[in-house]
Amino acid sequence: MNLWLVLAINSVTLGGLLFLLSAGFSLIFGLMRIPNLTHGSFFMLGAYFAVSLMRWGVDFWTAAIVSGLGVAAFGGLVERLILRRLPGAELAQVLVTLGLSFMVADVCLMVWTGDPVQVDTPRALRGSTSVLGLAFPTYRLFISLIAVVFAALLWALLERTRLGAMIRAGVDDPSMARVAGIRVSRLFTIVFGLGAWLAGFAGVIGGPILSVYPGLDQEMLPLALVVVILGGSGSLLGSLVGSFIVGFLYNFGQALFPEIAYVVLFLPMLIVLVLRPQGLFGRQTA
Amino acid sequence: MRRLGLAAAFVVLAAVPFFVSSTYYVNVASQILLYAIFALGVNVLVGYAGLVTLGHAGLFGIAAYTAARMLNDGHGHLSVVTGAVTLTLVAAVVFAVLALRGTGLGFVMITVALGQIVWGVAYRWLSITNGDNGITIKGRPSPFGLSLASPAAFYWATLVVFAAALVTMAVFVASPFGASLRGTRDQPRRMNALGYHVWMIRFLAILFSAFWSGVAGILYLYYNQFVSPHAVALTASAEALLMVISGGTGTLLGPVVGAALVVIVKNVASAYIERWNFVLGAIFVAIVVCMPEGLVPGTVRLTRWVAASLRPRPAARVVSPGEEGGR
Numbered sequence: 010m011n012l013w014l015v016l017a018i019n020s021v022t023l024g025g026l027l028f029l030l031s032a033g034f035s036l037i038f039g040l041m042r043i044p045n046l047t048h049g050s051f052f053m054l055g056a057y058f059a060v061s062l063m064r065w066g067v068d069f070w071t072a073a074i075v076s077g078l079g080v081a082a083f084g085g086l087v088e089r090l091i092l093r094r095l096p097g098a099e100l101a102q103v104l105v106t107l108g109l110s111f112m113v114a115d116v117c118l119m120v121w122t123g124d125p126v127q128v129d130t131p132r133a134l135r136g137s138t139s140v141l142g143l144a145f146p147t148y149r150l151f152i153s154l155i156a157v158v159f160a161a162l163l164w165a166l167l168e169r170t171r172l173g174a175m176i177r178a179g180v181d182d183p184s185m186a187r188v189a190g191i192r193v194s195r196l197f198t199i200v201f202g203l204g205a206w207l208a209g210f211a212g213v214i215g216g217p218i219l220s221v222y223p224g225l226d227q228e229m230l231p232l233a234l235v236v237v238i239l240g241g242s243g244s245l246l247g248s249l250v251g252s253f254i255v256g257f258l259y260n261f262g263q264a265l266f267p268e269i270a271y272v273v274l275f276l277p278m279l280i281v282l283v284l285r286p287q288g289l290f291g292r293q294t295a
Numbered sequence: 296m297r298r299l300g301l302a303a304a305f306v307v308l309a310a311v312p313f314f315v316s317s318t319y320y321v322n323v324a325s326q327i328l329l330y331a332i333f334a335l336g337v338n339v340l341v342g343y344a345g346l347v348t349l350g351h352a353g354l355f356g357i358a359a360y361t362a363a364r365m366l367n368d369g370h371g372h373l374s375v376v377t378g379a380v381t382l383t384l385v386a387a388v389v390f391a392v393l394a395l396r397g398t399g400l401g402f403v404m405i406t407v408a409l410g411q412i413v414w415g416v417a418y419r420w421l422s423i424t425n426g427d428n429g430i431t432i433k434g435r436p437s438p439f440g441l442s443l444a445s446p447a448a449f450y451w452a453t454l455v456v457f458a459a460a461l462v463t464m465a466v467f468v469a470s471p472f473g474a475s476l477r478g479t480r481d482q483p484r485r486m487n488a489l490g491y492h493v494w495m496i497r498f499l500a501i502l503f504s505a506f507w508s509g510v511a512g513i514l515y516l517y518y519n520q521f522v523s524p525h526a527v528a529l530t531a532s533a534e535a536l537l538m539v540i541s542g543g544t545g546t547l548l549g550p551v552v553g554a555a556l557v558v559i560v561k562n563v564a565s566a567y568i569e570r571w572n573f574v575l576g577a578i579f580v581a582i583v584v585c586m587p588e589g590l591v592p593g594t595v596r597l598t599r600w601v602a603a604s605l606r607p608r609p610a611a612r613v614v615s616p617g618e619e620g621g622r
Contacts, residue, residue, distance in 0.1 A: 044400050046407075091584065099400055100347050101583045104540065107349075107533055108579025115573035227529060231411040234404055268422065271415025275408055279393055282405065286396045 014143065016260050022149040022218060024256025025156030029211035030229060031236040032163055032248045033204025039243020040180045040200050042099070043092060046106040047084075048208055049230030050113040055080045055209025056221040057117055060126050069131040069213075077210035084205025088198050110226060118223050128216030152214060159207070160249050167245060176200060180243050232259070235278045241291020250289060308454055312447035321446040322518075327558045328453045329514040332460045334538040334550035336507030339464075341536065342545030343473065344500045345480030347403050349532045350390065350410030354505045356417060356527030358383040358512030363430040363522050364423070372436035380509050386413075387505030391498045398483075410532050417524040429523025432516065443517070453514055460507055464547060467503065476500050477545075530572065534561075537575065541582055543593075 034048045058076035063069065087109060095101040130148045137144040167173035178186040179193050187193050212221075219225065236255050240247025254277065262273035281289060312321050333355060340346045362379040370378070394405045417424045424430065435443040443449045467473045478486045479493045487493050516522050525531065534557060542553025564574045585593070 038400075042400065044403060091580070094584065099403075100540075103347060103349070103400075103403055104536070104579050105583045108576040108583070111530070111533070111572045111576030111579070115570050115576070119570070231408060234408055238404060238408065268420045269416065271412055271419060274415075275412045278408060282393055282396045286401070 024253035027252035033207040049226035051208035052212040055212030059213040073213035080209025081206035125222035241288025247290030331554035333511035339504040350406030352531035353410040353413035355512040358509035383509030391501040
């Protein structure tokens with residue numbers, strides 16, 4: 010298969026993973042104004058949980074969902090026990106989430122050692138599928154499909170359900186939403202848990218492609234940051250578009266300019282910042 | 296009185312190599328001073344400008360890498376230091392122009408991203424930075440014919456630079472510029488209405504902060520005679536921030552105390568446990584949750600609180616003499 014096509018497929022796959030990761034980050038940032046620097050840790054933690062579960066003989070998809078729940082529980086605890094006490098204190102939130110991410114990274118190093126762990130691709134999705142006479146790796150196609158399905162589900166959740174309406178109200182004006190009888194603090198926990206679940210789940214399904222190793226968190230977090238800055242915080246469409254832009258930049262940058270791949274990755278973010286500081290799909294309100 | 300105290304403190308600091316026999320402790324003292332310079336630089340932004348930065352290790356690292364490259368290309372120490380500081384300031388201009396597009400959280404996130412770019416370059420651009428293996432330099436400089444090769448000599452040189460940094464900080468804080476910077480931290484809109492150019496004040500503050508970060512970066516290179524991507528990682532920026540916050544932001548001596556604390560804990564902790572990062576993270580969380588105002592003011596508050604709760608309160612409870620004797 011030709012190089013460009015391989016790169017394009019890899020880009021779409023990474024974009025899908027990044028969407029799952031950054032949608033949660035963006036929601037948390039948009040709703041709660043919390044810059045959750047533990048988000049990369051959620052991703053890594055999810056992957057490691059699944060590694061352990063699969064060693065005990067749990068199958069891949071159950072492991073993915075259960076690990077996501079584990080991460081969501083952890084995220085909920087962090088939100089309830091620590092972040093809840095620091096409303097509006099942005100500096101404190103940055104520090105706490107950063108401190109937690111260091112702690113999680115070290116605990117992971119202790120429990121799962123420093124060796125990279127390769128996660129097996131689920132058996133049904135091994136091999137390749139031919140589309141239009143070209144062979145595509147089935148699993149990568151499947152990840153892209155999952156991302157699209159989740160994008161649709163999240164969109165429906167936000168735009169078509171009562172919970173989504175409450176979340177949107179909370180994003181727009183938390184104090185007004187509270188006056189209208191919405192329990193914003195409970196929404197915070199729900200959104201934080203949902204974001205953590207998405208990140209953990211993304212970590213598991215990304216396992217067969219990226220494998221799991223120490224430092225994965227610090228590698229994914231800047232990517233999520235770039236996606237959110239590019240797309241605009243709190244915007245689902247922004248996360249989706251931003252993820253695919255970053256996915257393409259990352260893979261093509263690595264292949265074409267391996268030495269300055271990072272610069273290539275961050276350059277569009279800088280351009281967006283200069284021309285449109287609120288992000289491509291962000292709203293003007295600050 | 297205050298000046299006398301500072302002069303006395305300086306004399307005591309200068310005498311450290313005489314009453315500390317082991318070179319290990321002299322080296323730890325040098326590390327404390329060089330990180331204190333870095334923390335002072337970061338404090339200009341975090342404390343006085345109210346702009347939280349998590350990308351300062353990038354500037355620190357740019358200075359260290361530039362100096363290392365220039366030294367290995369055979370330049371003299373004077374031109375190396377000038378070149379490194381100049382390039383750091385140029386990088387700071389880019390940092391400032393981009394990061395000042397956002398305020399508050401936006402600023403933090405942009406500095407994280409910029410810091411990660413520098414890290415990515417240091418780690419990946421092998422032909423310039425030698426990647427993960429880092430760059431080794433040969434020897435420390437000998438300003439005015441005095442060799443800095445011995446730990447004590449390097450300590451004194453660092454102390455001189457540290458004193459210069461502290462004095463410029465004191466002058467800066469007391470100056471009208473310092474006052475206007477604090478104004479932009481507390482009331483940016485009012486400052487704007489009063490005719491101050493808020494953006495320009497912040498911009499200059501970033502340059503000032505970058506200057507001392509760069510100086511610290513050069514000292515770091517001379518101290519270790521080696522620089523690798525670890526010096527520019529997010530962890531390094533976080534450590535610098537921890538120094539500032541733990542000591543107390545927006546105070547002159549807070550960052551110095553914080554730097555001493557972090558360097559000592561790091562050295563002690565790494566002697567007993569491998570998990571420095573865990574300790575660092577735990578300190579972060581503990582400080583934020585228990586002493587949000589910083590260690591120095593926080594300890595003062597806690598001791599007062601403890602003292603107040605230990606003091607006997609006569610009206611609190613009436614104790615009959617018999618009961619008292621029964622215990």
